[in-house]
Amino acid sequence: MNVSALTRSRLIIAATFVVALILSVVPVPTWAEQFRPDWVGLVLIYWCMATPHRVGIGSAWLVGLLQDVLYGALLGQYALSKTIIAFLAVKLHLRVRVVPPWQQALAVLVMLAVGQLFVIWVRAIIGKPVLGFSYWTPSIVSMVVWPWIFIILRDIRRRGQVS
Amino acid sequence: MIGADSRPIRTSTLLLRLLAFAVLAVSLMVVDHQGQHLRQIRSALSVLTYPLVTIAAIPARVGGWMSEAFTSEEKLRQRYLALEEQHRILQARLQQYEALEVENRRLRSLLGSATRVADRAVVAELIEVSTEPFTRTIVINKGSSDNVFLGQPVLDAYGIVGQVTEVSPQLSRVTLITDPGHAIPVQVTRTGLRTVLYGTGDDDTVDLPFLTASAKIKKGDLLTSSGMGGRFPPRYPVARVTEVINDPNEAFLQIKATPLAKLQHHKEVLLVWPGKTEPKPVESP
Numbered sequence: 459m460n461v462s463a464l465t466r467s468r469l470i471i472a473a474t475f476v477v478a479l480i481l482s483v484v485p486v487p488t489w490a491e492q493f494r495p496d497w498v499g500l501v502l503i504y505w506c507m508a509t510p511h512r513v514g515i516g517s518a519w520l521v522g523l524l525q526d527v528l529y530g531a532l533l534g535q536y537a538l539s540k541t542i543i544a545f546l547a548v549k550l551h552l553r554v555r556v557v558p559p560w561q562q563a564l565a566v567l568v569m570l571a572v573g574q575l576f577v578i579w580v581r582a583i584i585g586k587p588v589l590g591f592s593y594w595t596p597s598i599v600s601m602v603v604w605p606w607i608f609i610i611l612r613d614i615r616r617r618g619q620v621s
Numbered sequence: 622m623i624g625a626d627s628r629p630i631r632t633s634t635l636l637l638r639l640l641a642f643a644v645l646a647v648s649l650m651v652v653d654h655q656g657q658h659l660r661q662i663r664s665a666l667s668v669l670t671y672p673l674v675t676i677a678a679i680p681a682r683v684g685g686w687m688s689e690a691f692t693s694e695e696k697l698r699q700r701y702l703a704l705e706e707q708h709r710i711l712q713a714r715l716q717q718y719e720a721l722e723v724e725n726r727r728l729r730s731l732l733g734s735a736t737r738v739a740d741r742a743v744v745a746e747l748i749e750v751s752t753e754p755f756t757r758t759i760v761i762n763k764g765s766s767d768n769v770f771l772g773q774p775v776l777d778a779y780g781i782v783g784q785v786t787e788v789s790p791q792l793s794r795v796t797l798i799t800d801p802g803h804a805i806p807v808q809v810t811r812t813g814l815r816t817v818l819y820g821t822g823d824d825d826t827v828d829l830p831f832l833t834a835s836a837k838i839k840k841g842d843l844l845t846s847s848g849m850g851g852r853f854p855p856r857y858p859v860a861r862v863t864e865v866i867n868d869p870n871e872a873f874l875q876i877k878a879t880p881l882a883k884l885q886h887h888k889e890v891l892l893v894w895p896g897k898t899e900p901k902p903v904e905s906p
Contacts, residue, residue: 476673483677485749488824488885492754515635519642523649527666528673529753530760530787530794533659534649541646545639549632584654586756586802593755 467620471513474501474614475521483528492592495600498525499543499570504611506547507555509620518544535580543573559605567601657771664765667789674750674760674792681749685888740854741894742776743767747887748792755822757800757884759783763892764791772852776891780858780881781805781846785892797884798859799824807859808847812837815847818860818878824885827860829876834867836874844878854895 478497486494498521505513522540526533546569547554554565574597614620653659745761752758763769765788773785775795783803787794796803801822807829808815814837819828832838842862848855860878867874 479670480673480677483674483750483752485678485681485751491751494751494754515638515642519646522646524666524670527663528670528750530756530758531753532650533653533663534646537649538643538646541639541642545635548635580650596754 463619463621466618467509467512470614470618470620471505471509474505474611477501479521479524479528482525492595493599494596495603496570496573496596498522498540499573500566500600500604500607501611502540502544503547503566503569504608506544507551508612508615510548510551512620513544514548515541515544532580532584535577538580539573539576542576543569546572559608562608563601563604566604567597570597570600663787664789667792671789671791674748677750678748740896742891743894744889745769745775745892746889752794756802757783757797757820757822757824758786759795759797759890760792761795761890761892762792764789764793766790767892768894769793769892774853774857774893774895776857776893777882777887777889778891779883780860781853782882782884782887782890784852795890798880798882799827799884805853805859806847806849807844808855809838809862810843810845812842814838815849818844825879826863827878827880829862829878830873832874832876833872834874838862838865838874838876840865854893 475498478501481497482494502513502518502521506518518540519537522537523533525531525536525540529536550565550569554562571594574594578593649659743763745763748760748762750760752760759782761775769785769788771785771788775782775784781798783795783797783800785793786796797820798805798818799820799822801820803820804817806815807818814832816829816832816836819830821828829838829844840862843858844860844862846853846855846857846859858881860880862876862878864877865874866876
């Protein structure tokens with residue numbers, strides 16, 4: 459692969475992460491807050507499964523850290539959660555990416571839920587309140603939107619010849 | 622989807638990388654939780670995220686602009702008249718206020734007690750972005766370049782909103798009094814009873830958890846900041862008591878209050894630089 463193709467791949471991947479980060483802070487009414495999918499997690503899982511040699515644990519950590527700063531959360535909280543998600547996605551990519559998107563969605567739910575579990579643990583340790591079921595709705599909504607995210611990102615990957 | 626790359630990723634290296642980055646994340650969290658050592662890192666990273674925040678706030682801004690642009694002239698006229706009337710009433714009250722302030726200062730100097738210098742305030746605009754789910758914070762468009770400082774009190778026209786908990790060059794983050802991790806020392810204006818008011822995470826409820834049945838407090842009482850702890854300036858309205866339940870099985874009263882600041886609706890807030898208290902003159906015995 460020549461240098462410009464590599465740069466293009468990196469730029470396209472970075473751009474999708476930037477869009478996901480923006481979507482994660484776009485204001486919505488308070489009641490809709492709990493239905494916001496984990497955009498960053500979804501994009502991360504896609505790239506980890508499609509191009510595991512390009513996006514992995516290191517990039518996940520970096521994106522997670524940016525999310526921490528955007529959210530004003532404890533530095534490292536989302537970095538840890540995204541690292542775990544990336545680990546699972548890279549580890550399972552050969553098994554998950556052969557099945558159709560709606561089946562992949564189940565695996566995505568599990569990965570995101572494990573990631574959220576770490577966020578909850580951190581919050582519990584530093585004494586922030588841990589809420590009930592509504593805390594898990596983002597993962598479930600993410601599962602529902604996964605097939606669409608998958609198709610959109612696959613198109614982006616093919617058009618931009620990201621590899 | 623066919624594998625784009627033929628190189629297999631070995632599980633051992635993957636685990637090693639996971640471990641390394643997890644340890645890095647955990648140590649960051651520990652240091653960040655311990656104190657303010659990471660303020661510079663956060664501030665530097667927030668320069669990177671500043672454009673993202675600005676872009677994310679565009680839809681809300683356009684929405685506000687649209688609704689302003691399409692307000693009918695009739696409505697605007699009505700609003701203008703209402704504001705003018707309100708302005709006249711406030712102006713009339715202000716005349717009294719100034720006279721009272723002079724009188725108050727004279728009385729205080731007669732008593733030999735400290736006089737307070739008026740607080741300075743600057744209007745900051747809200748940047749409408751979401752923050753971490755289940756916390757109550759807002760982002761405002763003033764930062765360290767406008768001399769905003771950590772722990773600075775923030776008000777609106779009706780009462781105390783919260784305090785600045787994170788400062789970067791162009792933005793700062795304000796933790797609201799309704800945030801579950803926030804507490805503010807208050808005083809019941811009717812009886813002078815001092816206590817601490819906690820956020821619950823709910824937008825229109827705050828808690829007063831540690832008052833016993835003998836406490837002189839009832840429904841409708843106004844709670845103002847007491848100035849204890851030195852973070853919030855004293856005598857600003859905070860909340861009004863809505864419910865006092867005396868359950869004999871509980872050690873403490875269950876007291877709920879509603880914040881007076883319009884926490885959900887504001888577009889602008891006031892940053893306050895509290896006036897310094899002039900030291901009390903030493904009296905000879």
